[in-house]
Amino acid sequence: MSAATDLHRSPLHDLHVLAGGKFIDFYGWQLPVQYTSIIDEHQTTRQAAGLFDISHMGQVIIEGPGAFEFIQKLITGDLQRTFDKGLGVYGHMCLPTGGIIDDIFVYGLKDTPATNQAGVRQPCGGRFFMVVNGATHEKDVAWLRKNVSSGVSIFDLEHRAAFAIQGPKALEIIRSTIAGIAELPRFAFQQIQGGAPNDTFWGCRTGYTGEEGAEFFGPAQTIVALWKQLLENGSALGLKPCGLGARDTLRLEVGYPLYGHELSENRTPLEANMEWVIKWAKGDFIGRAALEKQKKEGVKEMLLAYELTERGVPRQGAKVFNEGRPGGETVSGTFSPSLQKGIGLAYAPVSWNNAGTILEVEVHNKRVPVRVVKLPFYKRGS
Amino acid sequence: MSTSRRYAKSHEWIRVEGNIGTVGISDHAQKEVTDVVYVEMPKTPKAVKAGEEGTTMESVKAAFSIYAPVSGTITKANTALEGDPGLINKSPYDQGWIFALEITDPAELNSLMTEEQYLAFLKSGEAAAHH
Numbered sequence: 199m200s201a202a203t204d205l206h207r208s209p210l211h212d213l214h215v216l217a218g219g220k221f222i223d224f225y226g227w228q229l230p231v232q233y234t235s236i237i238d239e240h241q242t243t244r245q246a247a248g249l250f251d252i253s254h255m256g257q258v259i260i261e262g263p264g265a266f267e268f269i270q271k272l273i274t275g276d277l278q279r280t281f282d283k284g285l286g287v288y289g290h291m292c293l294p295t296g297g298i299i300d301d302i303f304v305y306g307l308k309d310t311p312a313t314n315q316a317g318v319r320q321p322c323g324g325r326f327f328m329v330v331n332g333a334t335h336e337k338d339v340a341w342l343r344k345n346v347s348s349g350v351s352i353f354d355l356e357h358r359a360a361f362a363i364q365g366p367k368a369l370e371i372i373r374s375t376i377a378g379i380a381e382l383p384r385f386a387f388q389q390i391q392g393g394a395p396n397d398t399f400w401g402c403r404t405g406y407t408g409e410e411g412a413e414f415f416g417p418a419q420t421i422v423a424l425w426k427q428l429l430e431n432g433s434a435l436g437l438k439p440c441g442l443g444a445r446d447t448l449r450l451e452v453g454y455p456l457y458g459h460e461l462s463e464n465r466t467p468l469e470a471n472m473e474w475v476i477k478w479a480k481g482d483f484i485g486r487a488a489l490e491k492q493k494k495e496g497v498k499e500m501l502l503a504y505e506l507t508e509r510g511v512p513r514q515g516a517k518v519f520n521e522g523r524p525g526g527e528t529v530s531g532t533f534s535p536s537l538q539k540g541i542g543l544a545y546a547p548v549s550w551n552n553a554g555t556i557l558e559v560e561v562h563n564k565r566v567p568v569r570v571v572k573l574p575f576y577k578r579g580s
Numbered sequence: 581m582s583t584s585r586r587y588a589k590s591h592e593w594i595r596v597e598g599n600i601g602t603v604g605i606s607d608h609a610q611k612e613v614t615d616v617v618y619v620e621m622p623k624t625p626k627a628v629k630a631g632e633e634g635t636t637m638e639s640v641k642a643a644f645s646i647y648a649p650v651s652g653t654i655t656k657a658n659t660a661l662e663g664d665p666g667l668i669n670k671s672p673y674d675q676g677w678i679f680a681l682e683i684t685d686p687a688e689l690n691s692l693m694t695e696e697q698y699l700a701f702l703k704s705g706e707a708a709a710h711h
Contacts, residue, residue: 220611235669236640237615443614443640509618511638533617533640562636562643 208253209359209418210425217439225333225458227254229442236443240535243407243448246436247365249429250406250445254332255360257415258339259353261325268350269304269326272342272484274467276477280306281324285385286402290475291341292485296466296492299341300334301457301475303404305387327389327400329360329415331457345484359421361414362404363428363437364448368411371432376401376424379412392420399424406445408452408578447532450541453503453573459514459529460501460543468492469545471501501529502551504568505575506540510561512568518544519558519565526550528559536576542568585673586692588649589701590631593673596689603634603649604677605668608702613639616668619661622679626654630688634679637665650688652681 205228208214214221219230229251232239242248260269270277275289287306291299305327330338339354346352363372369380378388379401387402399416414424429437446456455461460470466489467475476489506512511533518526526546534541542559550557553572558565585593591609594601610616622635628648635646635657648654657679661667668676683689693701 232614235615237617237666447640511617511640511643513642533638535640562638 206254208251209357209422210251210253210361213422213425214251214439219439219441222442224254224442227332229254230439231443232441233439236441236447237535239438239440239444240447242436242438243365243409243440243444244536245366246438247363247367247371247409247411247432248407248438248440248444249425249432250362250364250440250442251360251425252362252413253359253418253421255415256328256330256332256335256338257355257358257360258328258330258342259325259355260328260342260350261353262350264347264349265326265351266306266324268345268347269328270480270483272345273302273304274476274483274485274489275304276480277304277306277326278480280304280326281308284387285383286387286404288385288475289477290461290467290472291338292466292483292489293463294484294488295463296468296485296488297463298457298461298465298467298470299463300331300338301455301461302331302338303329303402305329305400305402307389327415329413333458357418358416359418359425360416361421361425362406362411363414363432364405364407364409364411365437366409367432367435367437368409371428371435371437372412374431375428379403384410390416392416406454407448408454408574408576409448410578446530447535450530450532450543451534451536451574451576453543453575455501455543456530465545466492466497469497469500471551497548499545500548500551501543502526502546503571503573503575504542504544504557504559505534505537505571506542506559506561507556507567507569509540510564510566511540512542512559512561516542516544517560518546518550518568519560520546520550520555522558526557534575540568541575585695586649586689587695587698587701588631588647588692589706590647592647592649594649594689594692596683596686599683599686600655600680601650601652601683602677602680603646604672605646606698607672610669610672610676613637613644614641614669615639616661616665619658619665619668619678621657621659621662622654624655624657628652628654628681634681637668637678646678648681649692650681651684653684654679654681656680 512531
């Protein structure tokens with residue numbers, strides 16, 4: 199175990215300590231796993247609103263002529279969407295093998311006209327804000343720098359913080375605190391000018407819980423002040439800080455992948471059952487040829503979702519069996535507080551992935567029946 | 581405040597009345613395991629030696645074994661935990677008891693910690709190794 203002093207601490211750390219947070223080491227960051235109880239915080243987010251520190255996520259600015267083409271070449275998503283619709287673009291960064299380096303969000307601001315005088319869309323430079331996972335942050339930046347084209351600058355931002363506010367009351371609380379964000383459509387974003395000249399931060403209508411809400415990214419002081427303000431304005435509506443424990447049960451209920459579990463360099467977006475992240479019409483990107491080949495030949499293993507039909511909680515690593523035959527392995531498993539049952543995601547032979555099929559999962563050295571289901575496990579308002 | 585509870589290094593407590601010991605997990609342990617969602621009801625009667633698994637429980641976080649602090653025969657399980665496993669978190673020393681056993685050798689109780697000793701054990705840092 200590494201000493202606490204070796205771990206990164208969020209700029210929100212002192213507030214978490216005051217709020218009674220219980221800390222864990224999360225990929226080199228000391229972050230709260232819970233304040234009161236994982237289930238309480240889960241229900242708070244489903245029924246009112248929760249605040250989640252996500253300062254461990256990497257924040258990178260990519261800008262300059264050719265920045266658009268550079269990013270377009272690195273991700274499976276179509277960056278044009280950020281200009282056409284003003285939406286954040288989700289995508290995977292892949293190796294040439296199609297294996298996933300990370301899953302990321304990119305938000306773009308145009309610095310040059312998108313169309314030339316003849317009305318033809320021009321490749322433009324612009325300024326892009328990329329949010330990457332904490333666990334893969336260094337690796338991602340190294341990959342960006344390795345592939346960078348001339349004229350493109352990459353700034354791995356420091357002294358930053360970030361949080362998400364999520365839940366049915368989230369937009370109301372945001373509206374009472376900061377203008378312009380709650381009104382945006384889902385996945386849209388805005389760059390906001392703070393008090394000081396270099397104090398710009400981002401408000402994005404994104405999240406990781408399946409609830410309405412937003413994520414804010416910016417300089418540490420600005421974000422800490424905004425966290426406090428939201429908590430003050432939102433506590434009457436039930437807003438509470440929530441830890442990584444609830445973040446995990448919430449994301450798993452809606453079937454969102456977590457890097458290092460569902461996604462890794464040994465898995466492709468097709469195997470992760472996420473073909474929708476590959477925008478085939480966009481043109482070339484790193485990994486495309488391998489993914490095309492895999493699509494043509496068909497994947498052998500694919501991510502499937504299952505729920506337990508009796509008591510028990512599946513855990514990461516739990517083996518999955520089909521009529522006694524081994525072949526599947528659980529990559530995420532938990533107790534779903536909303537459904538009050540065990541749920542899991544597993545890689546297994548693609549032929550096993552039919553909703554309704556009964557498989558078996560090893561829980562506590564015992565095989566228990568599970569039913570294959572379609573994602574999400576839980577839908578908002580159900 | 582002194583109590584008649586005795587504690588094992590694996591964070592179970594036992595309270596003895598006559599030759600019957602009632603077993604649960606400590607307040608410290610319930611905080612560590614987080615929200616308990618299932619408790620396996622041990623089949624009774626079940627003979628266990630000190631340090632053997634009496635039953636298991638699942639929290640949101642992980643699965644945990646509940647060890648018998650002393651040797652005996654488990655004769656009763658707290659069936660209220662089937663409907664409300666969170667009693668272990670809400671009331672670890674009272675409504676959240678897990679099983680009761682007939683103690684074979686009362687002398688084994690002497691090797692367990694008093695509450696005072698247990699609290700000192702928690703502070704020593706050695707406790708973390710026994711979760």
